[in-house]
Amino acid sequence: MENLLEVRNLRKDFQTKKGLLQAVNDISFNVRKGETLGIVGESGCGKSTTGRAVLRLVEPTGGEVRFEGQNILGYSSRKMREARKDMQIIFQDPFASLNPRMSISQIIAEPFDVYRMYNPSERAQRVQELMRTVGLSNKLVNSFPHELDGGRRQRVGVARALALSPKFIVCDEPVSALDVSIQAQILNLIQDLQQKLDLTYVFISHDLSVVKHISNRVAVMYLGKFVELTTSRQIFANPLHPYTQALLSAIPIPKVNVEKRQRVILEGDVPSPVNPPAGCIFSGRCPYVMPRCREAPPPVVEAEPDHFVSCYLVSDKMPPHVPATAHSAGDSSPT
Amino acid sequence: MAERLLEIDNLRVEYHTDDGVVTAVEDLQLHVEKGQTVGLVGETGAGKTTTALSIMRLVPAPPGRIVSGSVHFHGEDLLHKRLDEIKKIRGNKISMIFQDPMTSLNPVLTIGFQIEEAVVLHQGLDARAARARAGEMLRLVGIPPEREGDYPHEFSGGMRQRVGIAMALSCNPELLIADEPTTALDVTIQAQVLELMKRLRQQFSTSMLLITHDLGVVAEVCDQVAIMYAGTIVEYADVNTLFTNPRHPYTRGLFGSIPSLDEEVTRLNPIKGLMPDPTALPSGCKFHPRCPMAGEICKTRVPQTTNLGQGHSVHCMIYEGLVPGYEE
Numbered sequence: 105m106e107n108l109l110e111v112r113n114l115r116k117d118f119q120t121k122k123g124l125l126q127a128v129n130d131i132s133f134n135v136r137k138g139e140t141l142g143i144v145g146e147s148g149c150g151k152s153t154t155g156r157a158v159l160r161l162v163e164p165t166g167g168e169v170r171f172e173g174q175n176i177l178g179y180s181s182r183k184m185r186e187a188r189k190d191m192q193i194i195f196q197d198p199f200a201s202l203n204p205r206m207s208i209s210q211i212i213a214e215p216f217d218v219y220r221m222y223n224p225s226e227r228a229q230r231v232q233e234l235m236r237t238v239g240l241s242n243k244l245v246n247s248f249p250h251e252l253d254g255g256r257r258q259r260v261g262v263a264r265a266l267a268l269s270p271k272f273i274v275c276d277e278p279v280s281a282l283d284v285s286i287q288a289q290i291l292n293l294i295q296d297l298q299q300k301l302d303l304t305y306v307f308i309s310h311d312l313s314v315v316k317h318i319s320n321r322v323a324v325m326y327l328g329k330f331v332e333l334t335t336s337r338q339i340f341a342n343p344l345h346p347y348t349q350a351l352l353s354a355i356p357i358p359k360v361n362v363e364k365r366q367r368v369i370l371e372g373d374v375p376s377p378v379n380p381p382a383g384c385i386f387s388g389r390c391p392y393v394m395p396r397c398r399e400a401p402p403p404v405v406e407a408e409p410d411h412f413v414s415c416y417l418v419s420d421k422m423p424p425h426v427p428a429t430a431h432s433a434g435d436s437s438p439t
Numbered sequence: 440m441a442e443r444l445l446e447i448d449n450l451r452v453e454y455h456t457d458d459g460v461v462t463a464v465e466d467l468q469l470h471v472e473k474g475q476t477v478g479l480v481g482e483t484g485a486g487k488t489t490t491a492l493s494i495m496r497l498v499p500a501p502p503g504r505i506v507s508g509s510v511h512f513h514g515e516d517l518l519h520k521r522l523d524e525i526k527k528i529r530g531n532k533i534s535m536i537f538q539d540p541m542t543s544l545n546p547v548l549t550i551g552f553q554i555e556e557a558v559v560l561h562q563g564l565d566a567r568a569a570r571a572r573a574g575e576m577l578r579l580v581g582i583p584p585e586r587e588g589d590y591p592h593e594f595s596g597g598m599r600q601r602v603g604i605a606m607a608l609s610c611n612p613e614l615l616i617a618d619e620p621t622t623a624l625d626v627t628i629q630a631q632v633l634e635l636m637k638r639l640r641q642q643f644s645t646s647m648l649l650i651t652h653d654l655g656v657v658a659e660v661c662d663q664v665a666i667m668y669a670g671t672i673v674e675y676a677d678v679n680t681l682f683t684n685p686r687h688p689y690t691r692g693l694f695g696s697i698p699s700l701d702e703e704v705t706r707l708n709p710i711k712g713l714m715p716d717p718t719a720l721p722s723g724c725k726f727h728p729r730c731p732m733a734g735e736i737c738k739t740r741v742p743q744t745t746n747l748g749q750g751h752s753v754h755c756m757i758y759e760g761l762v763p764g765y766e767e
Contacts, residue, residue, distance in 0.1 A: 356655030
């Protein structure tokens with residue numbers, strides 16, 4: 105399948121008082137046209153920064169982001185503005201991401217101001233159309249964000265992201281602030297829109313059940329790196345990285361009388377991304393840690409078709425003809 | 440039958456706001472037996488926290504007001520006790536773990552001091568004994584006692600919540616009210632805290648009222664479950680019954696809304712509509728505007744409690760035979 109987005113060796117460092125914080129640490133992945141790639145991880149793992157770096161909402165420190173084959177990191181700000189028509193974002197907090205002094209129609213139409221599109225009557229028509237698409241009643245057109253509940257606000261956020269008919273949307277924790285019954289409505293909306301408008305998503309969340317539900321493939325992120333990337337079916341059926349296994353086992357399953365997974369309780373907290381451990385980033389908490397893990401980072405290997413993982417326990421079992429350095433070359437990385 | 444430690448009857452709590460009177464809790468019945476963990480489940484605005492605060496007499500007044508009802512603890516009505524009597528119970532026999540460990544700890548006092556404060560006040564320990572107790576509690580929750588001189592900001596979120604648990608357990612309470620104790624935590628840290636709570640419950644046989652919106656957490660730790668919607672409990676059962684045989688349309692809707700981790704579900708089946716405006720709650724059954732099963736009568740008549748046997752009760756006209764039910 106064709107790749108819409110190709111990310112190679114993406115890095116984003118932040119200079120902090122305590123030292124260099126490597127929020128995104130040499131990540132490579134592809135997003136195929138029409139798919140949803142989920143990124144899951146705990147607070148501070150760098151998943152939101154990855155989403156923003158891909159859109160250049162934070163400027164990456166290094167690497168390449170190719171959108172439809174073009175490296176957008178080399179674009180001038182004028183060219184980038186054009187490119188952003190195709191690349192949009194939905195934010196987590198519908199309370200903080202909508203300007204409280206703008207009406208719903210102004211919020212949805214703001215992208216048209218930026219790009220000087222449509223005359224007033226066309227614009228009003230387009231706003232109505234967008235509101236219908238996301239399931240907002242026309243009566244709300246002159247309302248303000250504070251008059252709406254969280255679910256409707258998030259619909260406004262979705263409508264705004266759709267305004268310029270993008271091809272690609274980063275959904276950054278779009279349902280995390282919502283109650284379960286509303287969360288389910290928004291998840292269904294996001295899925296329907298993908299079908300109808302031929303959209304490609306990167307879907308970021310801390311909730312593995314949500315990510316697994318909506319994604320075709322899932323990347324598990326820890327301390328600035330992807331530790332595992334595979335189909336959403338395989339991530340549950342055959343998790344290979346010890347962190348993925350621990351993450352899965354930690355989720356309380358809303359069922360009784362089912363065989364519960366053997367719970368792996370991780371010791372300690374996520375270490376600071378300032379001065380991360382040498383070697384494997386998970387070595388500090390890994391229940392299977394070996395001396396070697398603390399020395400050099402394990403290679404990324406394709407354990408089975410479409411299943412990439414970075415762990416010595418897996419790479420040691422791989423036949424020797426698989427080049428252990430396949431990943432670092434970039435082009436042979438997760439496709 | 441086991442001893443009823445806590446029994447709430449016909450509790451009604453209102454908030455008098457500029458936008459009108461909000462009935463946060465209406466005719467609530469709930470009990471906790473000795474040694475049991477009862478889960479109180481609902482979405483934002485269901486009245487879960489107000490219920491918890493009522494037990495402790497901590498409903499902010501004004502605007503809040505406990506209008507009627509009773510909360511019996513060991514057979515005595517807490518709502519009719521003097522404030523000085525309540526103060527002896529709070530933090531001592533009944534204690535609370537709050538959702539956000541950052542805002543519930545005092546940032547300018549060491550965690551050791553905050554634990555010692557409670558045991559000095561309630562148990563009359565001297566400084567040395569209090570210090571020993573604080574160290575013991577910290578060790579119990581997996582924090583090195585040497586850190587008792589540290590301030591809350593020096594701990595991570597998970598550790599802070601464990602400090603909150605240590606503090607809540609320091610006087611060996613009979614009832615622990617935990618208000619979304621793991622909601623602010625990452626899953627791997629949540630697993631640590633849940634494990635700790637389960638272990639401590641076994642060790643001290645503390646009864647617990649666990650407030651949460653997460654049915655996964657409920658399945659993991661609770662014995663009994665109460666599902667709350669717009670101020671009332673719509674269904675009550677033991678955890679096995681509730682998960683295998685949910686009866687109320689709202690309970691079923693909640694289960695339909697959760698993405699499953701171990702099954703292939705392509706589309707969720709959410710509850711339509713939104714939580715009702717608390718200043719203008721629907722007439723009749725409060726769930727009727729969102730209910731897929733609702734009939735005409737649901738718009739006007741308030742459902743009564745129907746007992747389905749084995750302690751399973753539900754508030755729905757289907758089970759009173761007034762509205763056609765599910766095809767089983």
